Amino acid sequence: GQQVMQIPQYQHVQEGEDFTTYCNSSTTLSNIQWYKQRPGGHPVFLIQLVKSGEVKKQKRLTFQFGEAKKNSSLHITATQTTDVGTYFCAGENSGGSNYKLTFGKGTLLTVNP
C-alpha cells in the first residue's frame, strides 16, 4: 500500500534558526497536505499543494511539491517558540474511485528560546 515517509522524526533548534522537514511518498500523489499539531492538541490544516513543482508561502513557512509529485518539504525561516509542534504531511492517492489520505509519522519540532 501507499507509504509516506517523513524525516527527520525530531528536530530541536535554537530560536531564530531555520527548520526543514521532508516528505516522500512511495507512489505519485494527487495532492499533498500539511498539518500542524501542537502538544496536547489536534492536527490543524496548514496548506494543500496540487501542482507539480508548486511552491506556496505562508509568512515564514515555505511549502514545496516535487516535480514528480512524490515528495514535498516544509521550511520555516527564523523559528519562533510558537512554531513548536509536530508537522505532518499527508498524501492523497486518487487511485480508483476512493480517495485516501495517508499521513507521515510527523516531525516534532522543539524550539529553545
Added chain:
Amino acid sequence: ETGVTQTPRHLVMGMTNKKSLKCEQHLGHNAMYWYKQSAKKPLELMFVYNFKEQTENNSVPSRFSPECPNSSHLFLHLHTLQPEDSALYLCASSARTGGYEQYFGPGTRLTVT
C-alpha cells in the same frame, strides 16, 4: 474551535466493556473520518464516510464498529477492546472526499485496562 466536537474527551474502559465515541461537525461537510493516533505511529485512518456511505474500512478489527446516521454525526462503537487499542481517537470532517482539507476534532483519549 474547529467546528468538530468529540465526546467524551477521556475514556477509561475495561476489556469487557461496551462504549461509544461521538463526533459532531457543524461545518456542513459531507465526509467524516475516524483516525487512531498512537505514540510513535503515524495517524492511522480507520474509516471514511462520504454522504453517509462508508467508503473506506482500513482493515480495522471488528471490535470497532462505526455508525454514521447523517452527515453531521459519526459514532465509533467499542466492545471487547485490547490494551493495545489505547490511543487518541480523532474524528475529522471535510467538504467531501478527494482533495479537501480536513478539520479535526479534539479527540478522545482512550485507555483500555
